[in-house]
Amino acid sequence: MQLTRRNFLAGSLSMAALALTACGGGSSNGGSSDAAPEAKVYKIATDTTFAPFEYAEADGTYVGIDVELLAAIAADQGFQYELEPLGFDAALQAVQSGQSDGVIAGMSITDARREIFDFSQPYYDSTVCAAVADATIASLDDLNGKTVAVKTGTMSEAWAESLKDQYGFTTVQFDTSDIMYQDVVAGNTAACFEDTPVMSYAIATGNVALTIIAEAASDSEFATPYGFAVNKGANPELLAAFDAGLANIKANGTYDQIVGTYVQSVG
Numbered sequence: 001m002q003l004t005r006r007n008f009l010a011g012s013l014s015m016a017a018l019a020l021t022a023c024g025g026g027s028s029n030g031g032s033s034d035a036a037p038e039a040k041v042y043k044i045a046t047d048t049t050f051a052p053f054e055y056a057e058a059d060g061t062y063v064g065i066d067v068e069l070l071a072a073i074a075a076d077q078g079f080q081y082e083l084e085p086l087g088f089d090a091a092l093q094a095v096q097s098g099q100s101d102g103v104i105a106g107m108s109i110t111d112a113r114r115e116i117f118d119f120s121q122p123y124y125d126s127t128v129c130a131a132v133a134d135a136t137i138a139s140l141d142d143l144n145g146k147t148v149a150v151k152t153g154t155m156s157e158a159w160a161e162s163l164k165d166q167y168g169f170t171t172v173q174f175d176t177s178d179i180m181y182q183d184v185v186a187g188n189t190a191a192c193f194e195d196t197p198v199m200s201y202a203i204a205t206g207n208v209a210l211t212i213i214a215e216a217a218s219d220s221e222f223a224t225p226y227g228f229a230v231n232k233g234a235n236p237e238l239l240a241a242f243d244a245g246l247a248n249i250k251a252n253g254t255y256d257q258i259v260g261t262y263v264q265s266v267g
Ligand code: GLN
Pocket: 047, 050, 088, 105, 106, 107, 108, 109, 126, 151, 153, 154, 155, 156, 195
């Protein structure tokens, strides 16, 4: 894992060095009109804390499956970008308002979102779950009369909303996954609703003492894969580059290597 991250960082640094070299070359010819136009630097919004897809290491460096896939795809396709860890709901809003060019944030591809965004090919299968800290809560039936934690604007929130009347619970919103988990661990809320790969990773790495008690059916509308997205009709060249790069890194083994780094690390 360390080795992969170092390689990844080294790659980013050498790309930055190349960019600086290119700028230096431009100014040394006196800024003449034949200087190449500066390449666009896409702003790609992401979540803040959504391991193993995107999360900050102790020094603030962002790592994770999404972060490394984007880096590999950009290198393959030769586009430049800046990663903007805004939070999930804020990232979607930034793309909708045109402040960001794209979003990669473990974002589930849904029909409702297809009205607003254009999605890449799916790159990771997912579903949603409910998790608890209190061992006396063994199933959704035990949530009757209780308050549960959900993450604003997410698929798992939609799943919780679809269940709350049937099971008799109410929901309270959080902007980030880590704060949401802590609320359950502290006993303020009885359960949290989250993407299964993310909840499983947090539990397997020992980061939170929670247990999954329920999962949406794999054939339900809540079990849909992740995609990279742009605002509908915007940045079609970026979307095409993402898809082309994704196909290339799947074909050459880079995709499996990146995913394997994170998934194998939890055994
Ligand atoms: N996959 C979920 C969604 O798209 C959650 C994403 C996230 O929290 N980053 O709604």
